[in-house]
Amino acid sequence: MSHIVVLGAGLGGVMAYEMKEKMSSSDKLTVVNLGSVYSFVPSNPRVAAGWLNPEVGRNIVSISVTSTWTIELQMLPHA
Numbered sequence: 728m729s730h731i732v733v734l735g736a737g738l739g740g741v742m743a744y745e746m747k748e749k750m751s752s753s754d755k756l757t758v759v760n761l762g763s764v765y766s767f768v769p770s771n772p773r774v775a776a777g778w779l780n781p782e783v784g785r786n787i788v789s790i791s792v793t794s795t796w797t798i799e800l801q802m803l804p805h806a
Contacts, residue, residue, distance in 0.1 A: 728755065729753075729754045730754070731755070731756045732759065733759070743756055
C-alpha cells in the first residue's frame with residue numbers, strides 16, 4: 728500500500744486525480760490545499776477577454792471517486 732500526499736490542489740492535484748487509473752485499490756491519495764476551489768491563474772486573461780466562462784472553476788471538495796481507491800481532501804484554514 729502506498730500513501731501519496733500532494734501539497735496543493737493546483738496542477739499537482741489535477742495530476743494526482745488523473746493518475747487514479749495507475750493506483751491500486753490499496754493505495755491512498757491525500758490532497759492538502761488551502762482552499763476548496765482550484766483556479767488556473769494563467770487563464771485569467773482569457774476570462775477577462777470573455778473567451779472563457781469564469782464559472783468553469785471546480786470545487787475540489789465535491790470531487791467524487793467511484794472506484795475502489797481512496798481520495799481524502801484536507802482543507803487548511805486561511806491565515
